[in-house]
Every structure is written in structure tokens, then in C-alpha cells.
Amino acid sequence: xxxxxxxxxxxxxxxxxxxxxxxxxxxxxxxxxxxxxxxxxxxxxxxxxxxxxxxxxxxxxxxxxxxxxxxxxxxxxxxxxxxxxxxxxxxxxxxxxxxxxxxxxxxxxxxxxxxxxxxxxxxxxxxxxxxxxxxxxxxxxxxxxxxxxxxxxxxxxxxxxxxxxxxxxxxxxxxxxxxxxxxxxxxxxxxxxxxxxxxxxxxxxxxxxxxxxxxxxxxxxxxxxxxxxxxxxxxxxxxxxxxxxxxxxxxxxxxxxxxxxxxxxxxxxxxxxxxxxxxxxxxxxxxxxxxxxxxxxxxxxxxxxxxxxxxxxxxxxxxxxxxxxxxx
Amino acid sequence: xxxxxxxxxxxxxxxxxxxxxxxxxxxxxxxxxxxxxxxxxxxxxxxxxxxxxxxxxxxxxxxxxxxxxxxxxxxxxxxxxxxxxxxxxxxxxxxxxxxxxxxxxxxxxxxxxxxxxxxxxxxxxxxxxxxxxxxxxxxxxxxxxxxxxxxxxxxxxxxxxxxxxxxxxxxxxxxxxxxxxxxxxxxxxxxxxxxxxxxxxxxxxxxxxxxxxxxxxxxxxxxxxxxxxxxxxxxxxxxxxxxxxxxxxxxxxxxxxxxxxxxxxxxxxxxxxxxxxxxxxxxxxxxxxxxxxxxxxxxxxxxxxxxxxxxxxxxxxxxxxxxxxxxx
Numbered sequence: 001x002x003x004x005x006x007x008x009x010x011x012x013x014x015x016x017x018x019x020x021x022x023x024x025x026x027x028x029x030x031x032x033x034x035x036x037x038x039x040x041x042x043x044x045x046x047x048x049x050x051x052x053x054x055x056x057x058x059x060x061x062x063x064x065x066x067x068x069x070x071x072x073x074x075x076x077x078x079x080x081x082x083x084x085x086x087x088x089x090x091x092x093x094x095x096x097x098x099x100x101x102x103x104x105x106x107x108x109x110x111x112x113x114x115x116x117x118x119x120x121x122x123x124x125x126x127x128x129x130x131x132x133x134x135x136x137x138x139x140x141x142x143x144x145x146x147x148x149x150x151x152x153x154x155x156x157x158x159x160x161x162x163x164x165x166x167x168x169x170x171x172x173x174x175x176x177x178x179x180x181x182x183x184x185x186x187x188x189x190x191x192x193x194x195x196x197x198x199x200x201x202x203x204x205x206x207x208x209x210x211x212x213x214x215x216x217x218x219x220x221x222x223x224x225x226x227x228x229x230x231x232x233x234x235x236x237x238x239x240x241x242x243x244x245x246x247x248x249x250x251x252x253x254x255x256x257x258x259x260x261x262x263x264x265x266x267x268x269x270x271x272x273x274x275x276x277x278x279x280x281x282x283x284x285x286x287x288x289x290x291x292x293x294x295x296x297x298x299x300x301x302x303x304x305x306x307x308x309x310x311x312x313x314x315x316x317x318x319x320x321x322x323x324x325x326x327x328x
Numbered sequence: 329x330x331x332x333x334x335x336x337x338x339x340x341x342x343x344x345x346x347x348x349x350x351x352x353x354x355x356x357x358x359x360x361x362x363x364x365x366x367x368x369x370x371x372x373x374x375x376x377x378x379x380x381x382x383x384x385x386x387x388x389x390x391x392x393x394x395x396x397x398x399x400x401x402x403x404x405x406x407x408x409x410x411x412x413x414x415x416x417x418x419x420x421x422x423x424x425x426x427x428x429x430x431x432x433x434x435x436x437x438x439x440x441x442x443x444x445x446x447x448x449x450x451x452x453x454x455x456x457x458x459x460x461x462x463x464x465x466x467x468x469x470x471x472x473x474x475x476x477x478x479x480x481x482x483x484x485x486x487x488x489x490x491x492x493x494x495x496x497x498x499x500x501x502x503x504x505x506x507x508x509x510x511x512x513x514x515x516x517x518x519x520x521x522x523x524x525x526x527x528x529x530x531x532x533x534x535x536x537x538x539x540x541x542x543x544x545x546x547x548x549x550x551x552x553x554x555x556x557x558x559x560x561x562x563x564x565x566x567x568x569x570x571x572x573x574x575x576x577x578x579x580x581x582x583x584x585x586x587x588x589x590x591x592x593x594x595x596x597x598x599x600x601x602x603x604x605x606x607x608x609x610x611x612x613x614x615x616x617x618x619x620x621x622x623x624x625x626x627x628x629x630x631x632x633x634x635x636x637x638x639x640x641x642x643x644x645x646x647x648x649x650x651x652x653x654x655x656x
Contacts, residue, residue, distance in 0.1 A: 313634075328455045
């Protein structure tokens with residue numbers, strides 16, 4: 001057996017815990033440690049043997065780590081950590097602010113190139129696997145249309161928006177793809193779909209004592225950007241029910257490419273995910289791409305990459321001959 | 329606009345016609361001509377302006393063609409043409425005899441390397457896009473099981489087998505995935521499924537005059553390898569009905585990876601194709617990979633490749649910055 005790929009985790013929330021669990025499923029990898037901005041003494045990894053270090057001393061660990069997996073958020077953590085850490089280590093992250101990806105890519109690319117490292121950004125399922133399927137769809141069926149549907153799944157951003165409404169004590173929000181729209185797309189109709197036709201939204205809300213349900217419901221349903229353009233259902237439930245039935249983080253979705261070839265043959269490509277745990281799945285994708293980062297660096301490459309730049313074979317622990325024999 | 333990628337087609341059956349149609353959908357490509365083992369005067373391309381040449385003079389066209397797409401069969405054509413043409417041109421083919429891929433890869437790799445060319449073998453949907461999804465599935469969810477279901481679709485190999493039964497004048501065979509098995513897999517059960525549980529087979533048969541239906545049906549249903557291990561339905565129809573209702577070549581299928589992460593979260597990845605025309609879709613995949621072959625050669629690479637070795641971005645006519653902006 002070759003030397004194991006040595007992984008470090010930066011940030012220990014849901015994503016970091018998922019990476020810790022995923023590394024244990026990959027026998028060619030080992031976890032060097034968790035790096036946190038919090039007091040390391042206050043962080044308890046799932047595996048008690050996992051070392052926890054302060055993030056600000058991470059530069060001293062350069063010789064011990066092959067790839068760092070960055071598990072911070074796209075809003076506050078990654079814009080700073082991504083470039084800073086790519087200058088020192090090979091990195092993989094799940095940066096998911098779609099509109100700012102070009103700027104983020106440029107900053108990370110400059111840092112990674114200067115440090116002679118590989119940094120794979122925006123890894124996960126969207127951006128990530130869904131992006132790949134959008135690319136395959138339009139490259140293979142140029143005469144066609146691509147549709148992305150999300151859900152059924154818990155949306156953190158929309159749940160946070162509901163929680164900010166006055167009178168709301170706790171809440172979760174589910175995004176639900178519209179079955180009727182999906183069936184039209186699957187039949188190859190290539191319909192023009194409005195925002196309202198593609199998804200519905202469902203909120204489960206615990207009211208603060210004395211809050212008026214009708215007022216809260218109106219405030220949610222009329223919220224611009226988040227709910228005003230959708231058909232939204234609001235259910236009021238008890239705190240006990242919320243904790244019992246809505247603690248999990250399921251998600252998923254669909255990328256469907258509908259196109260035509262030849263005279264008028266309809267061709268439909270569909271990719272879908274049904275995830276019990278959104279963060280654990282994203283973590284599993286990050287870990288597979290960490291293997292690719294390690295290999296690209298071993299080839300002498302440096303700079304930023306996205307999933308579009310990574311040959312799929314680099315994700316597998318199997319060598320190319322074995323892949324051809326077993327999976328082609 | 330840059331110079332167009334100049335494509336040649338070798339072999340002009342259903343696949344070759346599909347490639348001709350697909351090239352017309354890609355504005356960065358142009359079709360140089362069709363090369364055939366038949367008398368060129370007897371071949372009529374869909375586009376009357378497409379030149380038709382004798383295959384045995386193809387070496388004289390080396391300076392005019394960037395990538396040759398090989399549209400011959402895996403049994404008789406490609407074992408000889410693949411290595412011979414990869415020595416002279418960049419090539420893409422759909423070699424699909426799974427068990428012999430390692431030997432075929434080695435022969436093509438040697439020829440392509442000697443000629444300084446890129447040869448991408450076994451491109452299409454299975455092998456091809458389905459292989460990629462098998463790889464992504466096990467690389468991302470190592471603790472899991474992968475299931476491939478085919479259909480509903482017309483199988484050429486099984487149709488040919490039915491046609492060889494004494495008393496059969498004409499026939500088609502459809503492979504049908506078992507809905508019940510697929511639902512179990514989608515629920516994350518990871519069942520052990522027998523051949524009989526995964527697919528059923530349905531034959532539409534025109535009898536020769538005087539042939540005995542019961543004898544023919546028994547001969548089909550008891551045929552080893554092809555039908556004996558399956559639940560098979562045999563329908564006898566008229567020649568008119570066969571020609572009216574069964575002339576198309578639909579196909580498709582499903583690759584489902586069911587795995588577990590963390591403590592016991594079920595995660596399901598599903599990829600599916602629903603194709604009105606199997607050969608036209610395979611042709612469209614070949615054409616996208618021809619773009620990748622052209623680009624790899626321009627980078628100075630040489631040798632055989634499979635879909636596992638190709639970074640997805642190379643398939644798109646868009647440049648990397650545009651892909652990140654629009655599709656990531």
C-alpha cells in the first residue's frame with residue numbers, strides 16, 4: 001500500500017464533521033487534524049483521537065498535510081481563507097456564491113500559483129455535480145434546454161429568512177420541485193417555466209408567545225426575493241414537533257437536459273440526488289476531489305481548478321487500468 | 329471565430345448518419361467527408377454536399393482532418409480499424425465489447441502513441457456516460473452499491489438472436505427495466521438482485537409462412553444467455569405492424585448509486601437517459617469527445633484515452649472562464 005493521503009480539515013461545523021466521517025470511509029486517506037478559529041479545547045471531534053489545532057498556527061503544519069479541505073462558509077470564511085490557505089497548501093472548498101465565482105477563482109488562482117499548490121474551488125453538488133451535468137447536457141445536446149430543480153430539501157438561507165420575521169421563534173423551510181413542471185420537461189416539451197411554476201415553498205414555524213399567526217404568515221409570504229414569487233405554505237407547529245420531525249437536513253434535486261437530434265428525435269438526460277444529509281454528501285464530494293488535488297499536485301500542476309477541469313478518473317482510488325477493466 | 333475543427337466519418341450506417349447530423353449542430357466543427365469500404369458512388373449522405381471517399385485512400389487526407397470519428401462495429405470493424413487509423417489520425421470510437429476493452433485499449437494506445445495522435449475509445453453512453461456515473465458513484469459514496477438498468481429499449485444483439493430462430497421472418501426485442509427492483513434501489517435498500525429481477529424482455533415476432541408459433545416461442549424463451557434467465561414475453565404480429573410500430577431505435581437506462589454516509593444517512597445518486605434514437609444520441613456523445621481529442625492533441629498529448637481521462641470542460645465549445653460564469 002502506498003503512503004496515505006494526509007488531509008486537514010479547516011472549520012468544524014456540519015461540513016467538517018461530514019469530512020471527518022467521509023475520510024474514515026476512504027482507506028487511502030488519513031486525517032491529520034482539525035483546524036479551528038475557536039478555542040481548540042472547546043471542539044470535540046466525533047473521533048476523540050482526532051487532533052484539534054488553532055487555525056492561526058496552521059502554517060507550521062505545512063510538511064504534514066497533503067490537502068486541506070476548507071469547510072467554512074462562502075459569505076464570511078472562504079473569501080479570506082481560500083486565497084490565504086491556497087498560498088500554503090493544496091486546498092478543496094465548496095464556495096457556492098454563484099455570482100462571485102469568477103472573482104473568487106481569480107483570487108485563489110493567484111495565491112495557489114504563487115505557492116505552487118492546487119486549489120479546487122466550488123466542489124459539492126451545486127455548484128459541483130449539478131454543474132457537470134449542465135455542462136454534459138449542453139455539450140452533447142446543443143439543440144436543447146437545461147432545467148435545474150432543487151428539493152425536496154431544507155434550505156438554510158430561506159430558513160434563516162423566516163427566522164428573522166418578527167414573532168417567529170424557530171422555523172425551517174423546504175424547497176419543493178413542482179412535479180407537473182418536471183413531467184413536462186421529462187416529456188421533452190422544453191417549456192418556458194416561471195419561478196412560480198418550478199418550485200413551491202413550505203415553512204414550519206414556531207411562534208413566539210403572543211405573536212399573531214396571520215401577521216407572521218403574511219410577512220413570510222410577501223417577502224421579496226425569498227417568497228413573494230412562489231406559492232408558499234406556512235404551517236404553525238409546536239417547538240417539540242419541530243425538534244422531533246424537522247431536525248434532519250435532507251436535500252437533493254434534478255438536472256434535466258432535453259434536446260433534439262437528427263430530424264426530430266427527443267433525447268432526455270436526467271441527473272438526480274436524493275440526500276438524507278446534505279452536508280454529509282457535500283463532504284463526501286469534497287473528499288473525492290481532495291484525492292484529485294493530491295494527484296494533480298504530484299504531476300507538478302499548480303493554480304485554481306473547478307470540477308470542469310478534473311478528469312473523473314482522478315477521483316477514484318483505483319488506477320486507470322482497473323477503472324477500464326471494472327467500470328467502463 | 330477560430331478555425332473550425334475538421335471531422336472525418338469512417339463508416340456510414342446509423343451511427344455515421346447520426347454523426348453527420350450532430351456535426352451540423354456544432355458551429356465550431358465542419359465535416360470533411362465520409363470514408364466507406366463500400367463503393368463511394370453507392371453511398372448517399374443526408375447532406376448531398378458531403379464528399380464520400382473510399383476508405384482505402386484515407387491516408388492521403390491526413391493534412392485535411394483534425395479528428396476521425398470511427399462509426400464501425402465493435403465485432404468486425406474496430407479491432408482492425410481502431411489501431412490502424414489511430415496511427416494516422418486523432419480518433420474517437422464507440423468500442424463496446426466490455427470484456428475486451430483492456431486489449432483494445434493497449435492496441436490503440438500503441439498505435440496512437442507511435443503516430444503522435446490522441447485516440448479516445450469506448451465513447452457513447454454505455455460504455456461512456458454510464459461508466460462515468462458508475463465511477464462518480466463509487467468514488468463519492470465508497471460505502472454503497474451501484475446498479476445499472478437498461479431500457480426500455482430496442483436491443484440489436486437480442487433482436488438478432490430472435491431473428492436467427494428457425495421460423496422467424498422478422499423480429500425486434502425490447503429490454504425493460506423492472507420497476508419494482510428500481511424502486512427498491514431508489515429507497516436505498518441495496519438489495520441483491522438476480523438477473524431475472526432486474527430486467528424483463530419483450531419480443532415482437534413476424535412468423536415465416538407455415539411456422540409453428542408455440543415452437544418458435546419455446547425456442548426463444550429457452551435460449552441460453554439471451555433469454556433463459558429472464559421473464560420473456562413473445563408477441564406475434566404482422567409484418568405491417570412491425571414496420572409501422574417498431575421501426576424506431578429507442579433506448580436508455582439508469583445508473584443508480586445507493587450509499588451511506590455518517591452514522592446511517594442514505595444517499596442516492598441517479599443518472600438516466602430516455603432516448604428516442606439510440607444511435608443519434610451515441611453520435612452526439614462521439615462528436616463532443618471529438619472536440620476534446622482535438623484539444624488534447626493541440627496540447628501535445630498522444631496515446632489512447634477513455635472518458636475517465638477527459639476533463640469535462642474539454643467537451644464544451646465554451647472557454648473555461650465562460651463555463652465558470654455560466655454553468656458552475
